[in-house]
Amino acid sequence: xxxxxxxxxxxxxxxxxxxxxxxxxxxxxxxxxxxxxxxxxxxxxxxxxxxxxxxxxxxxxxx
Numbered sequence: 001x002x003x004x005x006x007x008x009x010x011x012x013x014x015x016x017x018x019x020x021x022x023x024x025x026x027x028x029x030x031x032x033x034x035x036x037x038x039x040x041x042x043x044x045x046x047x048x049x050x051x052x053x054x055x056x057x058x059x060x061x062x063x
Contacts (some may be wrong), residue, residue: 006031008045
């Protein structure tokens with residue numbers, strides 16, 4: 001599972017959000033957002049693709 005991408009789940013799906021709201025989808029396959037950038041959260045709208053990942057810091061210290 002990639003934390004920068006969606007989780008694909010076979011539908012139909014019901015998700016209970018933190019505020020108690022229930023989101024439902026009757027699709028055969030559902031993409032659930034894990035990055036929280038989606039405008040249609042909890043469903044993925046591929047917003048994760050618009051943002052580039054920051055380069056990982058390198059550790060130049062020698063043991």
